[in-house]
Amino acid sequence: MKIKNILILAILAGSFCSCADLINPSIQNAQTEEQMFKDPSSAMGILGYAYGNLPFETKSTTDIATDDAVTNDLGSGYIKMAQGTWAANNDPMSQWQARKITIQYLNLFLKNVETVSWSKDPFRQAMFIDKLRGEALGLRALNMYYLLRNHGGWTSGGELLGVPIILEPEGVESDFNQPRASFQACVEQIFADIDEAMKLLPFDYVQLTDDNDVPQRYKEIGVQYAQEYNAVFGDSFSGRMSGRIAQTIKALVSLLAASPAYAEGTEVTYEDAANEAAAVLKHINGVAGVDPTGYKWFMEKKTLDALGSGQCPPEILWRGSINKGTEDYAFGISQEKDNYPPTLYGSGRINPTQNFVDAFPMANGYPITDPASGYNANDPYAGRDPRLAEYVIYNGATYKGTQIITGSYSSDNNGLNKISTSTRTGYYLRKLLRDDCDPNPSATNAQYHYPVYLRYTEIFLAYAEAANEAWGPTGKGSHGFSAYDVIKALHDRAGVGNDYLDSIQGDKDKMRQLIRNERRIELSFENKRFWDMRRWNLDLNETAKGIKIDQVGGALQYTKIDVEPRNYASHMYHGPIPETEVLKWSNLEQNKGW
Numbered sequence: 046m047k048i049k050n051i052l053i054l055a056i057l058a059g060s061f062c063s064c065a066d067l068i069n070p071s072i073q074n075a076q077t078e079e080q081m082f083k084d085p086s087s088a089m090g091i092l093g094y095a096y097g098n099l100p101f102e103t104k105s106t107t108d109i110a111t112d113d114a115v116t117n118d119l120g121s122g123y124i125k126m127a128q129g130t131w132a133a134n135n136d137p138m139s140q141w142q143a144r145k146i147t148i149q150y151l152n153l154f155l156k157n158v159e160t161v162s163w164s165k166d167p168f169r170q171a172m173f174i175d176k177l178r179g180e181a182l183g184l185r186a187l188n189m190y191y192l193l194r195n196h197g198g199w200t201s202g203g204e205l206l207g208v209p210i211i212l213e214p215e216g217v218e219s220d221f222n223q224p225r226a227s228f229q230a231c232v233e234q235i236f237a238d239i240d241e242a243m244k245l246l247p248f249d250y251v252q253l254t255d256d257n258d259v260p261q262r263y264k265e266i267g268v269q270y271a272q273e274y275n276a277v278f279g280d281s282f283s284g285r286m287s288g289r290i291a292q293t294i295k296a297l298v299s300l301l302a303a304s305p306a307y308a309e310g311t312e313v314t315y316e317d318a319a320n321e322a323a324a325v326l327k328h329i330n331g332v333a334g335v336d337p338t339g340y341k342w343f344m345e346k347k348t349l350d351a352l353g354s355g356q357c358p359p360e361i362l363w364r365g366s367i368n369k370g371t372e373d374y375a376f377g378i379s380q381e382k383d384n385y386p387p388t389l390y391g392s393g394r395i396n397p398t399q400n401f402v403d404a405f406p407m408a409n410g411y412p413i414t415d416p417a418s419g420y421n422a423n424d425p426y427a428g429r430d431p432r433l434a435e436y437v438i439y440n441g442a443t444y445k446g447t448q449i450i451t452g453s454y455s456s457d458n459n460g461l462n463k464i465s466t467s468t469r470t471g472y473y474l475r476k477l478l479r480d481d482c483d484p485n486p487s488a489t490n491a492q493y494h495y496p497v498y499l500r501y502t503e504i505f506l507a508y509a510e511a512a513n514e515a516w517g518p519t520g521k522g523s524h525g526f527s528a529y530d531v532i533k534a535l536h537d538r539a540g541v542g543n544d545y546l547d548s549i550q551g552d553k554d555k556m557r558q559l560i561r562n563e564r565r566i567e568l569s570f571e572n573k574r575f576w577d578m579r580r581w582n583l584d585l586n587e588t589a590k591g592i593k594i595d596q597v598g599g600a601l602q603y604t605k606i607d608v609e610p611r612n613y614a615s616h617m618y619h620g621p622i623p624e625t626e627v628l629k630w631s632n633l634e635q636n637k638g639w
Contacts, residue, residue, distance in 0.1 A: 049240075058565055062315040082157040083537060092177060094308075095184045096285075098147050100140060103365060103496030104380060105395055105570040107138070113401040113565070113574050115469050115609045116394050121322040131611035133621035133639045140195040141623050143212075144188040151185045153214040168268045172277040176386045179245030183286035183294070187237040189231060191297050195607045196578060197228050197307070197402045198619025198636035199557030205310025205519035206634065212384035225622075229311045232302050239295045247278045248288035248328070250355070283355025289328065291555065293499055295475040296321040300507045303514075306618055316522070319511035323524040324506050332505075335534040336360040339502055340567060341435050343477050343494075350493050354555050362504070377491030381482040384474045386438065386449055387458040387466045390484040395570065396470040397437045399590040399605055404565055405430040412562075417545075425603060432566055438473040440594050440601075445480050452594030452601065461593060470591030476570050493600040497571070505531050506564045510557075518556040528556060578626070585613035593600050614638065 082088045099437055110123040118124075131137075155178060189208070194463040197207045208231060209223035226234075253259065255269035260274075268274060299321040302313035326334065338345055338370035339360035348358050349367070357364055369377035385391020403413060411418035419428060426439050428517050439445050440451045450461050451471045458464045461471050483490035504509040512520060513528035521527045529550050549555040551630035564577060578585055595602045616638020627635045 062425075067629050075286065078153070078157070080433035081167065082161050085161050085163050087392060088157065088161045089177075091150050092181060092184075094150045095147050095154075095181070095188070097366075099498070099509050100144060100147075100188060100571040101496065101498045103376075103498075105474070105572065107572045107575045110397060111574045111578060111585075112398060112589055112611070114398055114474075115296060115396050115567060115589050115591075117392070117396065117466055117469055118394050124609070125609050128297070128609070129519050130216075131613070131617060134186050134224045134628070136621055136623065137461050138195055138620055139623060140191045141626065144192045145208075147188050148185055148211060149214060151188070152212060153182045154181050155185075156214055158342075160277060165314055165572070166177075166273070168263070168266060168273055170276055172263060172268070172274070175245040176247075176277055178459050179242040179291075180286040182242040183246065183291040186235045186242070186291065187286075187294050189235050189238070189293060190301075193228065193231050193235075194297070195620050196622055196636075197231070199310070200634050201637045202634075205307060206636075209633070222260075222630045225634055226628075227310070228302070228307060229240045229313075232313060236295060239291045242286070242291045243288045244290045246286065246291065250278055250280050250282040250285065250287060251421070252280050273344070280355060283357075284364075284366075289325070290499065291506060292321075293325050293362055296325050296504060296507055299579060300511060303511065305582050306476070315511045315514035318525075319508055319515050319522055322504050322508035323510060323522070325523070326501075326508060329501065330403065331524065332530050332534045334359075335505065335538060336501065336503070337538050340432055340535070340539050342497075342500070344435070346479065346481065346492070349495070352493075360501055361497055362499040362501055364498055367495040369491045369493045371489055371491045375491075376494035377443060378482050378484055378489065380494070381465060381478050382484040384478060385484060386473050387464065388449075389445060389447065390486070391473075392466045393473055394466075395474040396468045396591070397472040397474060397569075398608065399472075399567075399592050401569065402437060402439070402472065404562055405433040406541065406545070406562075408540065410536060410545040412545070415545070422598070422603065423601075430566070434475075436474075436566075436569060438452065438475045440471060440592075444475065449530040452596065454596040462498055468591075470589070471594060472591070474570065498573075500568075502535070502567050505558065506534065506567065507520040510564070511552060511558045514558060517553050518551065528560060532556075532559060533540060535567065566603075568619075579618050582618060584612045585617065 076087060081091065097635060107123060108114040108125040109121060112567045116124060126137050158178050158181065159174050162170070163177070191518065192208045199203070199205050205228040206225040207228040208225055209229060210226045211223070215221065221623050252275050256269060259268055259271060267551070299313055299318040302311040303315045303318040308601060336359040342358065342360040345358065352367055354478070367373055371377050373379055381391060383392050383394040386393055406412050407418040407420055408430055409418065413420035421427065426433065435440065438449050439616070442449055451459055451460055451461055451468050451473070458467055461468060469568050479492045479494065481490070501598065508527040509531040512522065516522055517528045519527045529546065532546055533543055536546065549559065561581065565574060588607050588611065591606050591608040593604045593606050594603070616636070621638050621639035622633060623634050627633050
């Protein structure tokens with residue numbers, strides 16, 4: 046980490062919507078700090094490192110470590126973790142090094158941002174300093190959030206600790222033996238960074254057309270024209286850290302801190318979390334802003350294909366670059382190659398579990414365990430929540446014009462456990478995939494995809510969870526809509542009835558279970574389930590189940606089967622500090638049990 050003396054710049058991927066030319070590093074790859082910040086393009090490369098190293102899991106990966114999915118990739122680190130080999134020296138979930146290195150780069154940038162000549166025009170220079178400093182603060186908050194989520198936890202002494210708070214670039218003379226700050230202190234630092242970032246950044250990057258719309262603080266320093274403002278804050282910068290994105294990060298941090306696994310060690314309440322989520326949602330008019338097709342955003346082909354640079358559809362709050370590349374690392378067809386059934390030239394990697402399928406209610410909204418639901422175990426996919434057919438390929442479903450038979454009577458390799466790329470559960474993944482892609486090696490057809498960083502549905506569900514805990518199912522605080530209103534809006538758009546919702550609107554506990562189930566369904570395979578289960582203190586050890594379907598005398602017989610056990614110890618509700626770090630630094634206390 047001798048960035049004070051020599052900086053080795055990473056080659057940046059185009060992992061955000063636009064302005065790649067502004068954040069690509071200099072061709073030179075070894076410069077002193079002084080040299081680096083004399084050249085604005087090289088200096089921008091330091092900030093660019095943080096964009097190129099965003100912490101989001103942009104393909105479905107971690108759900109296979111939960112009760113929602115398994116994988117036929119038996120070498121996966123997440124399988125091994127879920128079956129008992131998770132350790133402080135073997136942590137597939139670790140964000141420690143990547144986030145700390147990124148924060149180091151951001152601290153270096155923040156130290157020097159005001160010394161760089163970003164523009165010869167003094168007005169633009171002042172605006173560039175504000176914007177770039179705001180971006181760096183927002184990105185530092187994001188990286189700290191991931192450190193807290195992955196590594197914060199309770200110690201043997203009963204303290205809830207976060208990570209060391211490092212606000213200055215570290216060099217050869219720095220004291221690296223720093224203790225972990227309290228979880229609450231880390232939350233406060235994140236909030237401070239976000240609040241400052243929001244003062245400096247535009248809420249969104251837009252083109253002003255009227256000189257009178259230039260913000261007053263810039264008029265006061267002499268900026269007179271919208272053209273000047275647009276050169277720094279215009280829509281060509283869409284996809285960069287903005288006030289809207291920073292505010293959303295604050296809402297996510299608030300929900301984490303208020304959750305059962307952390308609440309006793311923080312001062313953040315569910316009411317605080319509800320208010321922060323509402324602050325984001327008010328900009329889209331609350332529940333009126335629910336995107337009618339947001340639950341299947343990944344299949345809105347016309348919208349997706351027509352997206353311009355930096356544009357986001359109504360459901361998406363922040364995304365990465367759109368592409369249709371055919372390389373393994375690209376998004377154009379890689380998910381389809383991984384997850385299509387074998388007869389469609391896929392590897393069937395992610396297999397939804399019976400546990401997950403059972404979470405879908407009937408179309409009338411009643412859980413399948415409720416006698417009023419009308420569920421028929423001998424015809425289990427009939428009359429279900431329409432989202433089941435959008436998210437899961439089940440036995441007899443038609444996909445890409447082909448009927449997929451996953452039962453034991455299948456005549457092809459789509460059947461249960463037929464070959465190494467067949468389903469292990471009786472189900473294949475449909476969510477996140479485009480049905481107009483074709484992985485056939487002789488006729489490969491890729492289509493546009495983009496990585497999603499933040500969705501509005503996640504924030505609606507964050508509000509519903511927090512509002513229910515703070516004010517009950519129908520309480521609205523000062524925001525004009527309740528947890529009940531959010532769930533009703535999500536049901537309405539998916540075609541799910543609300544009779545059950547209406548029946549529990551006076552029951553906070555049942556509403557909590559419904560909200561958690563809605564989150565499980567709506568955010569499935571987007572790398573949320575593992576973290577939700579931990580922050581709610583849910584049982585991590587529910588065996589992943591599947592369905593064996595036999596054909597006997599022309600009738601189908603359905604038998605639930607155990608597919609894969611889970612073996613999480615009680616201390617694994619909080620992840621470890623890497624063992625190598627604890628061995629190196631005596632002041633770095635490990636979480637309990639690791």
